[in-house]
Amino acid sequence: MTDINADVVVIGGGIAGLWLFNTLNQQGYKALLLEEEALGGGQTIKSQGIVHGGTKYTLSGNLTKAAECIAGMPKRWRDALAGQGDVDLSDARILSEYHYLWSPGDIASRMTSFFASKALRGRVNQVKEREKLPAIFRNDSFRGKAYELNEIVLDIQTVVKSLVKGLESRTLKVDWAPDSGNSRIVSDNGDIAYIEHTQGDMTYRIQAGKFVLTVGEGTRTLMGRWGISEPEMQLRPLHMVMVKHAHPDPLYAHCLGVKTVPRMTVTSHPTEDGQWVWYLGGEIAEDGVERTPEEQIRVARRELAAILPWVNFDNAQWSTLRVNRAEPKQSKLLRPDAAFCQPVGNGIVTWPTKLALAPNLADEVGNLLEADNVKPSGNEDFALPANLKHPEVCEQFWSKHFD
Template sequence: MPQALSTDVLIIGGGVAGLWLNARLRRQGFATLLVENASLGGGQTLKSQGIIHGGTKYALHGALSGSAEAIADMPRRWREALAGSGELDLSGVRLLSDAHYLWSPGTLTGNLASFFASKAMRTRVDQVKDDQLPPALQSPAFKGKVYRLNELVLDVPSLVARLAELAGDGLLAGSRIAALRDGEELVGLRVDDYEIRAQRIVLSAGAGNEALLAELGLRQPAQQRRPLHMVLVKGPSLKPLYAHCLGGGPKPRITVTSHPAADGQWVWYLGGDIAEADGVARDQTAQIAAARRELETLLPWIDLAEARFATLRVDRAEPAQSGLVRPDNAFLAEHGRLLVGWPTKLALAPDFADRVLASLERADLRPAARPPLPALPRPPLARPVWEELLP
């Protein structure tokens, strides 16, 4: 017989959106249960670069966009959480870099001049030189300019581990999910051998939302996937670098973040324009060749002789937009007890939680007295992608 469980909020999906929401709800006294069918953070979350954007990269055309305004307050909220004084206590999460950088390999011309001259940008950007440069750019051969952004870069595996701690006993490893109805009304979900009733059910499973909605007989909200073809580089000569390299267009030419591997070496994780349209069209061999050419052009003093390369295809799952454009904000749709959403970016996880909490407040839902959960099978933490691809 299925085991009956009850909770205030049932969350499906153990990426950063579900885990952050789970921790926020628990801190406010709600009973929660989060279900993950594979590993915590193993979808989009651990494939992200860990950058907590403040919107600057969305303003490279010289003006603040909707995306830039929507995400502007996220670094402050994350910094407060990392200090233990914010909406969550994330003290102990490893901060890889207290700033992200804009890096120009040559002179700034055209629309970038208006970008740096704009009043909005002067409060977000400071030029750095000499020993303030990122370690990988501290070379006599470097002739470009570097600007420090009011952003930060997190070690995402340690973030996932901390959010899993904050989940307490409220995590469940479960693979088979089906609707639990009372007549026509959705009242919960069947997860493997459990029947779980909840006041609200939140689907925050990223790309998995599509199949979950189909299982529940819903076609809306529709989902889109925007693909990336990321590149990983590991080698003994690599030094930390967290920067967007400007190319004169509306997107960074290349975005580099650096991640510590278990063997003590650094792994560079490359996104930006190289990972988008042209990169998606390339096969692995061609993408690695393109990445090597870019690094040799932009950072010729870095010795790549012993470097190893790998690529990773990532689908960014988001609410469907006309023309596959990137949504500006986190997204949430309501269908009775069912809430469906995507944070759209790692940095916007707090915004996603805000939207769920606002929905609960509008419905005047409050924590209910519930029996403690029994011991449940717990999903494992995902391994970092660089440990899988470049051990």
């Protein structure tokens, strides 16, 4: 058995784990990242890539003090994208500098839009001049109002690549399958004593001052392997729609409806063959969980025809994607718009609850490490043995859905 001694082991390479792993490395921690599939391949790549600043939550009148935390996130991300933040995202691709809120012009949604405009005063700007509207709205059929939000939309695959760049030798591909896997948690009285990892005829014992779980939907199963049952997790299923088409203009916007959830949230993702994949979430994804893919696509077609009647989808390809949001079980004590981090034994169980909150999660874990006196021990030459396998970066979420 060969010992590998880290200061912190981060388990799970989605946005939460990657941002944390990168930050810890920069702070001089000997940090390792363990991933069982592909980096970013869980909820992270299937997200819409919007760095929320909390404006969406004002629709429900919910912009409480707690939401001030999320209001600070766009600046953290913008600094990182400019190469001046706690992590360096200067190689990541910005899909849109702004996300928009728009009302398609019918009476009911105009009411919501009025409410939103009051609640949002000072946070968003109404785009009044036609030439300042996103290109897709500069059409004679466009009615209604559009607001510009201070929320960037990102190509998440490039974010994942940036966060792991140069740190690959500190990542490890693990497999916990009880019979065939190569990794297992050895626990001791509620603590993780070490992680045993076998490759070929070598066995390694990975020890650390702290083990941080950033495994999203995998949390309950991994906690079971560790032998703990709290904190509890809940899943919120979504049924997203993807439409690949040749309309030249992208769309990044929440379409307001009568509910507090946007009627539809659209983001646009460029494909290698010069088309766009529009990714449709919001109310349609929440209400469409029980629908078959065919039914869901029918609803999406009808909705798009109603809200964007001038966009032609005749030659489009359609597909749907089922995905769960994983988060802590809701209770009145939770802050809904901050990352969740709970110490358990010598570990910390976390959910960012939103991609945008990854910096907040790294801050919170940093505070807990400091409180427990887990300090960076210097990492200049720190690397895993060369024969160990590293996880790959995930593919784009639509890659298996279209020609």
